[in-house]
Amino acid sequence: MRPVVRLTASATRALPRWLLLTLCIVYAAFGLFGRDPWKNEDAAGFGVMWTMAGGHTRDWLLPNLVGKFITDDGPLGYWLGAISIRALAPWVDASNASRLATGLLFCATCAFVWYAAYLLGRRAEVQPFKYAFGGEPEPRDFGRTLADGALLILVACFGLAERGHEATPQLSQFMAIAMLVYGLVRGAEKPLQGALWWGGALGLLALAGNPLLVSALLVSTLAMIVIVRELRSVWLLAIGLPLALALALAWPLVILHAYPDDAHWFVQQWINGSINRFSAPTGHVWLYAFKNLPLFTWPAWPLAIWAWVSWGGLRRKPHVAIPVSVALPVLILAVLQSHQTNRLYILLLPPLATLAAFALPTLKRGAINAIDWFAVLSFSILGIFVWLVWLAAQTGFPHPLARNLARLVPGFVPQFNVLAFVCAIGATVCWFALVRWRIARHPKVLWRSVVLSSAGTTLMWVLLMTLWLPMVNYSRTYRDVALQIAEHLPDDYTCISPVRLGDAQLASFAYFADMQFSFSQDCDVLLRQDSADFSAPSPMLNYAWKLVWEGRRAADRDERFRLYVRVDRPAPKAERHRHLVRQRRP
Secondary structure (H helix, E strand, C coil): CCCCCCCCHHHHCCCCHHHHHHHHHHHHHCCCCCCCCCCCHHHHHHHHHHHHHCCCHHHHHCCEECCEECCCCCCHHHHHHHHHHHHHCCCCCHHHHHHHHHHHHHHHHHHHHHHHHHHHHCCHHHCCCCCCCCCCCCHHHHHHHHHHHHHHHHHHCCCHHHHCCCCCCHHHHHHHHHHHHHHHHHHCCCHHHHHHHHHHHHHHHHHHCCHHHHHHHHHHHHHHHHHCHHHCCHHHHHHHHHHHHHHHHHHHHHHHHHCHHHHHHHHHHHHHHHHHCECCCCHHHHHHHHHHHHHHCCCHHHHHHHHHHHCHHHCCCHHHHHHHHHHHHHHHHHHCECCCCCCCHHHHHHHHHHHHHHHHHHCCHHHHHHHHHHHHHHHHHHHHHHHHHHHHHHHCCCHHHHHHHHHHCCCCCCCCCHHHHHHHHHHHHHHHHHHHHHHHHCCCCCCHHHHHHHHHHHHHHHHHCCCCHHHHHHHHCCHHHHHHHHHCCCCCCCCEEEECCCHHHHHHHHHHHCCCECCCCCCCEEEEEECCCCCCCCCECCECEEEEEEECCCCCCCCEEEEEEECCCCCCCHHHHHHHHHHHCC
16 A cells, blocks of 8 residues: 655745755766876776777777777767867866766766656655645645655765766766666656657667666566556557667677677677676675675665655556666676676666655654764764864874874875865855754755755765865875886887786876887886785796886885886986976876
8 A cells, every 4th residue: 555645835845956956066076177097997997088089980989998908898988088088188188078078977867867756756646645625735846856855865875976976987877777767757658758768778878888787677677567557658669679779789780890800809708798797796795795785875775675665555656666677687786796896886876866765755753863863973073084184184183193194195295275175164164054954944845854964975075075185196096106117117118018907007007107008019018016925027038027116106005016128128218218207297
């Protein structure tokens, strides 16, 4: 049976549009600019975009990282980042320009989540109890309130902060998932439009992701059509499915025609890699998901579960069935990954936030107060801690924090940034003003239970990306170590053979120091990553190697890089090379 939702019109007063837009724009903008590509996925994704932007047609059709094919995901996310780099090249450096696409994709996702929840909230079966003399909210107002709540829940999710600001293909998949939810929701009212949105989303997801993910979502959608009467439409299969297939097959067919030799191997790796990425996970992978998935999706998952429980009599209706049909296959794939990674976790957030919004009308007052007080206490304490660490970095007081900071980021020299300080002050003042309003006014609107959580997450992200940004950037960039390596490279070297270098390291070294790597020929320079215990590289074609440099990032104790030069090569012109490297320094 359906829950009895008793609400008055005043409880569905919409959040001011300017406030909602400001919250989303502030959250999306901070952390995108003014920093280097970070290890690991951020730098690796940027490297492919940067290679595309500076390359030729082949680089755009066959995504690669300075010559190394990248077959984990489709090209769409890389295309968008490369287009941003090309468009902003005269004014913005490549690393910052690539993340403009990230911000736009995030905003598009927010729009799809809002409109999906809005359309579901207007449906007749979810409307509150009608009083004898009126006073209940109108369907349009109820839908807007639920949409505001869904967007606030999305922004409040802990895992979205970092993942939502990286230059990775996951952001285009994130947007496609939200578009898929919206397409199914729209199809319940306007089947033709919904089929077009759904087919377009599934095709874009194929271009951005991998075939197994798309297949799982297609199967779940077909199963839902059988279960949910409102979504039974011939348009979904007659129009949506052909559109999805056309978009999904366009890129593989083009590369098979243009570059048949490489494309056959590339497409095969793309398909096989998507299948091999998922298997019966080992115990430590299960443990990783058990520990990280609930934190990543908090607070969306407990609210989504409560919505599922409280709307028990209407689980075959679109407002429950659609988000579940999208979230369930993604959840299954997320916990069946063969390696420890949270790459797929972000794809759960749009359907979970949409479903979680329907928990808001059924929450008891005690639960609402508990959520509010948890947000007030936790985010206020964390905000004070961020300020204390920043103060310790600037002044050396408190002394214990300053000592711990020196151990964590040795060699970091703090600098005072007026603009960052003003932004941090502004965010902190807004937070305490919001807390005071919530405690003093005791508003009855539905979104009151999540506004503090979303504002608190935004506060923490703004503080981290202003007060802590120089420190975080110092600890997660490869800029310094790349320039150190470049100073010891022979000026006339032919190429560099990478040994055990990750994609993030390849991208950073090529971008910051213009290193020329080769994966197919014998080179006169060898760069390898080792642990502390290592042995000299084996001779290659009877060549002997000389160690000319070794080092690591100051904030990383695990990685150690060693640079070898072939013994019989001509002596390097070190002074001239150092001059060229100095010219590259920002």
